[in-house]
Amino acid sequence: MSGQEPTPRAENNLRGKELKGGSWAAQTMEPRLVLLSRGPELYSTRRLATEAQRAGWMVDIIDPLALTIIVDEDGGRIFHRGWPVECEAVLPRIGYSITRRGVAIVRQFEQLGVIVLNSSHGIVRSRDKLVACQMMAQARVPVPITAHVGSWEDTDRAVRRVGGTPCVVKSTEGTHGSGVFLVNSSKQARQLVYQMLERGMRPLVQEYIEESHGSDVRALVVGGEVVASMRRKAHGNEFRSNFHLGGSVSDVELTEEQAEIAIDATRTLGLELAGVDMLESERGPLVLEVNSSPGLEGIEGATRVNVAGKVAERLNSLLEEGSDANVDSEANPLDGSSDESSRAY
Numbered sequence: 001m002s003g004q005e006p007t008p009r010a011e012n013n014l015r016g017k018e019l020k021g022g023s024w025a026a027q028t029m030e031p032r033l034v035l036l037s038r039g040p041e042l043y044s045t046r047r048l049a050t051e052a053q054r055a056g057w058m059v060d061i062i063d064p065l066a067l068t069i070i071v072d073e074d075g076g077r078i079f080h081r082g083w084p085v086e087c088e089a090v091l092p093r094i095g096y097s098i099t100r101r102g103v104a105i106v107r108q109f110e111q112l113g114v115i116v117l118n119s120s121h122g123i124v125r126s127r128d129k130l131v132a133c134q135m136m137a138q139a140r141v142p143v144p145i146t147a148h149v150g151s152w153e154d155t156d157r158a159v160r161r162v163g164g165t166p167c168v169v170k171s172t173e174g175t176h177g178s179g180v181f182l183v184n185s186s187k188q189a190r191q192l193v194y195q196m197l198e199r200g201m202r203p204l205v206q207e208y209i210e211e212s213h214g215s216d217v218r219a220l221v222v223g224g225e226v227v228a229s230m231r232r233k234a235h236g237n238e239f240r241s242n243f244h245l246g247g248s249v250s251d252v253e254l255t256e257e258q259a260e261i262a263i264d265a266t267r268t269l270g271l272e273l274a275g276v277d278m279l280e281s282e283r284g285p286l287v288l289e290v291n292s293s294p295g296l297e298g299i300e301g302a303t304r305v306n307v308a309g310k311v312a313e314r315l316n317s318l319l320e321e322g323s324d325a326n327v328d329s330e331a332n333p334l335d336g337s338s339d340e341s342s343r344a345y
Helices: 043-054 096-111 120-127 129-138 152-161 186-198 256-268 297-303 307-321 337-342
Strands: 032-036 058-062 067-070 077-080 089-092 146-148 167-171 180-183 203-207 215-222 225-233 248-251 273-281 284-291
Touching: 032 043, 032 096, 043 058, 043 297, 043 307, 067 096, 077 096, 089 096, 089 307, 096 120, 120 129, 129 146, 129 203, 129 256, 129 284, 152 186, 152 203, 167 186, 180 186, 186 203, 215 256, 215 307, 225 256, 225 297, 225 307, 248 297, 256 273, 256 284, 297 307
Parallel strands: 032 058, 032 089
Antiparallel strands: 067 077, 146 203, 167 180, 167 203, 215 225, 215 273, 225 248, 273 284
């Protein structure tokens, strides 16, 4: 990861002479990659763009909110500031706050036959913790015991079902540990569930794995292979081990069982690229979450593995295989993607 880095073209550089002529039509033999990101300055975005360029791609970093979808009987188009977008591949870095909008953009690229890494359905599934948990449990991927309640009056029963207190109460949506609480009494759990329901959130009550307090293992999976793994430890008395919350990270070698579970979880949700977070319990590894837009700063720093380069290699493989290599072309009845589509705008 050393040496002078190529400079990817961010959105504000896309309005130059390369756009004159009505489209981004190939004015170079290099394949074109659109990296969807609202933060061109972010570490992960810069690293992915840099390594893709080194692998032979022309890279454009575009804010997904700056794109317009046109849907018509000819298959539709995607425009950036009035210019039709033409590319061979799309790499989405979609934040939680714009999931519906971002998924609609990715879905349109899929319908145009563009290679995507990850698929729209994979993103939708991974962003909903309940859907992901249901799908993994159905596929026999081990997960913590989890309850979803629609009324605060059912909280006490849910707490008992997951093994009593302490337990974890969290929203079905969120990232970087937001909306996740460790509670020590049923009263606390009821209060949190009530507050979440009042705010239109969908609460989960989940088993607390005491032996894994403040620690988990993340496996970074690319193209069906674990390319890097790290242990995350929480800071101080914090029980959440997220890097963005100040947790520390270190290189770790996965067991064969952990690696297989990480790959199975990624495959189950229909993802090509994922960060799989696992707890180490007395009954074996349990998948806590699968992140379809994993950050690279912590894991590249801890392991010295060029993860962004592995992603670029996978893009090249998919380009050689053709657009039929898109991982997931059919919706799963659990993922709610039809509802997502109807509310995308």
